[in-house]
Amino acid sequence: MIVRSDPAKIAENFYCLGPAPVPSFLLDGDHPVMFEAGIYLFGKHYHDQIVRIMGERRPEFLFLTHVHFDHCGAAGYLKRRIPGLAIGASREGSEIVKKPSAVELITKLNRFGKDDAPAFEPFSVDRILEDGDEIRVSSGLTVRVVRTPGHTRDMTTYYIPELKAMIPSESVGVPGRGDYIMSEFLTDYDIYMNSLRRLATYEVDILVISHGLYYTGDEARSYIPRSIAATERFREWVERLLLESGGDQDAVLRAIKKEEYDVLEGEKQPEPAYLLNLKAKIGTVQRRMAAGASVAG
Numbered sequence: 001m002i003v004r005s006d007p008a009k010i011a012e013n014f015y016c017l018g019p020a021p022v023p024s025f026l027l028d029g030d031h032p033v034m035f036e037a038g039i040y041l042f043g044k045h046y047h048d049q050i051v052r053i054m055g056e057r058r059p060e061f062l063f064l065t066h067v068h069f070d071h072c073g074a075a076g077y078l079k080r081r082i083p084g085l086a087i088g089a090s091r092e093g094s095e096i097v098k099k100p101s102a103v104e105l106i107t108k109l110n111r112f113g114k115d116d117a118p119a120f121e122p123f124s125v126d127r128i129l130e131d132g133d134e135i136r137v138s139s140g141l142t143v144r145v146v147r148t149p150g151h152t153r154d155m156t157t158y159y160i161p162e163l164k165a166m167i168p169s170e171s172v173g174v175p176g177r178g179d180y181i182m183s184e185f186l187t188d189y190d191i192y193m194n195s196l197r198r199l200a201t202y203e204v205d206i207l208v209i210s211h212g213l214y215y216t217g218d219e220a221r222s223y224i225p226r227s228i229a230a231t232e233r234f235r236e237w238v239e240r241l242l243l244e245s246g247g248d249q250d251a252v253l254r255a256i257k258k259e260e261y262d263v264l265e266g267e268k269q270p271e272p273a274y275l276l277n278l279k280a281k282i283g284t285v286q287r288r289m290a291a292g293a294s295v296a297g
């Protein structure tokens with residue numbers, strides 16, 4: 001089953017806080033955990049959903065998959081509104097949010113072109129999450145940390161064994177038009193593929209995608225193998241366009257954007273962010289091709 005991630009109960013004690021394009025998630029229990037912090041604009045929305053579900057209680061942790069603007073945008077807001085909330089992320093993520101240049105970019109992208117809009121509250125990471133860490137939420141309910149770099153250096157997936165639920169963010173790409181899956185290897189293609197193949201070894205009945213959908217049952221189990229195949233096809237497409245254009249990255253960018261982004265209707269990733277990511281992927285493939293040619297030479 002494929003379900004829009006509007007505010008909803010996904011499973012027992014597991015909720016999507018919405019809105020669909022940039023959701024946050026809540027795993028309730030003795031030590032409740034939030035995952036993802038979306039964008040700053042929806043910070044109040046996430047908080048209101050928490051109040052609706054939990055009443056007077058509040059989450060103890062907010063675990064970030066990575067510190068891109070649309071995954072950590074409301075983290076500082078939520079930390080201010082929820083006393084004692086501890087933010088967890090990878091070691092790399094904890095260092096990135098200390099950099100003025102990163103804070104500046106996150107703030108800029110959270111403004112969505114409105115220069116006078118409140119856009120971001122800087123935050124620090126309270127808990128470094130390492131690969132293999134397990135966090136007890138309740139008796140018989142845990143969160144396992146799985147490091148999955150490739151989309152970014154700091155990318156982290158969260159797995160809930162008792163629910164066979166996975167929160168991988170862009171480690172598994174992003175659903176596009178129809179059955180198309182947009183590959184998201186911004187830093188390294190081969191590392192991204194290794195992370196995908198690692199995630200494919202997990203039993204998954206619920207797969208929570210960060211932008212728009214969550215999958216259950218057969219759709220959840222088939223998604224990661226489909227993403228592996230889609231990523232290989234995308235890399236081959238970029239390689240072909242680079243060869244045909246004589247290595248002109250701008251020409252490749254225009255060709256892919258026309259077929260991958262321009263055809264999308266309704267809500268979609270802001271164009272500046274899409275182009276930033278696409279340029280990174282093209283560069284990743286071009287460097288990989290150059291390294292292969294160097295080895296072959």
